Structure formats: structure tokens, C-alpha cells
Amino acid sequence: MSTRVDERPGGQPSGAPSPGGAVLLEARGVTMRFGGLTAVNQVDMVVHEGEIMGLIGPNGAGKTTFFNCLTGLYKPTEGRVVLAGKEIPPRPGLVVKEGMARTFQNIRLFGNMTALENVMVGRFCRTSAGPLTSIVRGPKYRREERETRERAQELLEFVGLGGSTELLARNLPYGDQRRLEIARALATDPKVVLLDEPTAGMNPRETEQAQELIFRIRDNGMAVVVIEHDMRFIFTLCDRVLCLVRGEALVEGAPSVVQSDPRVIEAYIGSPDVDESDEELDAEIGSELHTEREEGR
Ligand SMILES: Nc1ncnc2c1ncn2[C@@H]1O[C@H](COP(=O)(O)OP(=O)(O)OP(=O)(O)O)[C@@H](O)[C@H]1O
Numbered sequence: 001m002s003t004r005v006d007e008r009p010g011g012q013p014s015g016a017p018s019p020g021g022a023v024l025l026e027a028r029g030v031t032m033r034f035g036g037l038t039a040v041n042q043v044d045m046v047v048h049e050g051e052i053m054g055l056i057g058p059n060g061a062g063k064t065t066f067f068n069c070l071t072g073l074y075k076p077t078e079g080r081v082v083l084a085g086k087e088i089p090p091r092p093g094l095v096v097k098e099g100m101a102r103t104f105q106n107i108r109l110f111g112n113m114t115a116l117e118n119v120m121v122g123r124f125c126r127t128s129a130g131p132l133t134s135i136v137r138g139p140k141y142r143r144e145e146r147e148t149r150e151r152a153q154e155l156l157e158f159v160g161l162g163g164s165t166e167l168l169a170r171n172l173p174y175g176d177q178r179r180l181e182i183a184r185a186l187a188t189d190p191k192v193v194l195l196d197e198p199t200a201g202m203n204p205r206e207t208e209q210a211q212e213l214i215f216r217i218r219d220n221g222m223a224v225v226v227i228e229h230d231m232r233f234i235f236t237l238c239d240r241v242l243c244l245v246r247g248e249a250l251v252e253g254a255p256s257v258v259q260s261d262p263r264v265i266e267a268y269i270g271s272p273d274v275d276e277s278d279e280e281l282d283a284e285i286g287s288e289l290h291t292e293r294e295e296g297r
Helices: 063-070 092-098 115-126 131-136 139-158 174-186 204-219 231-237 255-259 262-269 278-294
Strands: 023-034 037-048 052-056 078-083 100-102 192-196 223-227 240-245 248-253
Touching: 023 063, 023 223, 037 052, 037 063, 037 078, 037 223, 037 240, 037 248, 052 063, 052 204, 052 231, 063 078, 063 192, 063 223, 092 100, 092 115, 100 174, 115 139, 115 174, 139 174, 174 192, 174 204, 204 223, 204 231, 231 255, 240 255, 240 262, 248 255, 248 262
Parallel strands: 052 223, 052 240, 100 192, 192 223
Antiparallel strands: 023 037, 023 078, 240 248
């Protein structure tokens, strides 16, 4: 499977409940305990090639902890993670090399480096120049450096930051910083990209652009797993959705199945961390459902 990012016009939702590709990422019985607290409990998740998977759940449900287990930031107390048929050790560097990249809920860029340099850093896991080559700066080093720069430039254009390459990351608007994080993740040539709240803090226009970008990532042959609180975003973006509640998998399935499941709505309304009114939550979680019913779909 190619993970090259080509310049293509905006991607489209597949419209299919599941692309039916081969299994790419498989988490089995993943459990993470912090002392007496079980943040993630026996969670299974399967992601297929070319699939966009959504991960939802109220605050504290264990979504980010589950991501941290998948990406080697945490060593799960129990369970295993298999990527492209190979069990991956819980070491972030190895996980990236095996083809899984991620972004973070709280943006983690190198603020004093340019946008281009930030993406180039992501690329270095795919270059072969060792310390000696870097000191000597011979032809091999210079060729890799040039290729890394070109690839970083290409990726910045892909995410819509082609005009901001020389700006310091810390000076970019918030939405652009999130896109820069995605470009840096793509620079590692991943098979699957994990995005932790990619639209947090974005305005509606930026959210729409983020959705279009994720479709294009999928169209370029990568699978995507997305954590989001924006239900409208998740249900229009994803092929399948997994809802976690108190660390456990509550419901998994097509967006239409998950959004109409009373347990999901109950989980959100029943969450002490959510302070919206029931009416607002109903609009957020169930609006597409009501629209579908009214239109007789
Ligand atoms: N390093 C840690 N040590 C102890 N407890 C932790 C740690 N990380 C997370 N937790 C706890 O695990 C539970 C799950 O947290 P997590 O951040 O994974 O939830 P989440 O679903 O991502 O929440 P949110 O939507 O608010 O980001 C919470 O009770 C949290 O306090």
C-alpha cells in the first residue's frame, strides 16, 4: 500500500459503512490501570485499510489513554496491538517506524522552529544518515537533506500550509498549528494516522477544512482513527465509530447505529463532566438521526 501523499482535489466520504479492506490495526483486550483506577478495560478495536474510525465518549472515558496504549506512550497493563500483522512493542519510536503516527490533544510543536523544520523533524525517522554522516555532511547527507526538505514542502502544501513554510510554528494561527501537526505525522509515511481532537478550538470553516483534509488522507491510502467531541463532525466523517464509556467499549458500528443507540445518548447526558442541557446534547448527538427519520431515510 502506498502511503505517498499526492495532490488531489478534495476527498469525499466513502458513503459505505465499512470499506471492507484488510485488517490493518488490531487492538485486543487493551487494559490500562493507574494504581486502583482502570482507565481502559479490555478494549478491542479493529481498523481496516482505507477506513476512518471514530473514537468517542464522554470526558474521562479513556480515549486518550487508549491512544497512548496504541502508540507506545503507555505500556498497556494487558492486551496487545498488532499493526499490519505484526505485534508492535510499546515504544513510541518503534511504533512510528512500523507505520503508526499521531497528533496530540494539546499541540506539541517545536514553537521556535519553522513550519518546514517541524515537518522535516517528522521525516528523520525515515532517513538513514547516522551521526557520522551528519557531522561529515557528505553527498549522502546532502541528498537526504534535500529530499527531506522537498517532501516536507510537499506535505505542507497538501495540508494547505504551502505559503507558511518559513513561519515559526508558534506564530501560526491555532487551526494552522493543528494542520502542521498532521503534516508532521504524515512525514513519517504512516499506514495509519491517529488524530486526538483535531478540530478542538477550530471555527466551523476550519473544521470543514479539517474534515476535507482527513478524507484526502484516507484517499491517499491511509487509515485514520479520530478522537473527537464534535458529534456532527464524527458522524459525517467516519466509516465506523467506537464509543468508550468509563474505559469500556459501549457500542461500535456504523455512525447511524452508534448515534441512534440510546446507551450512547445516555452516556453523554449522564456524564457529570458535561454541562450542556439535555436539549443541546440531543441536538448535538441525535440531530442527524432526527433528520434521517423525518426524511424517511
Ligand atoms: N497518567 C495518568 N495517571 C493517572 N490517571 C490517569 C492518567 N491518564 C489518565 N488518567 C485517568 O484515566 C481516565 C481516562 O482519561 P483519558 O484522558 O484517557 O480520558 P479521555 O476520554 O481522553 O477524556 P477527554 O475527552 O476529557 O480528553 C481519567 O479518569 C483520567 O483521570
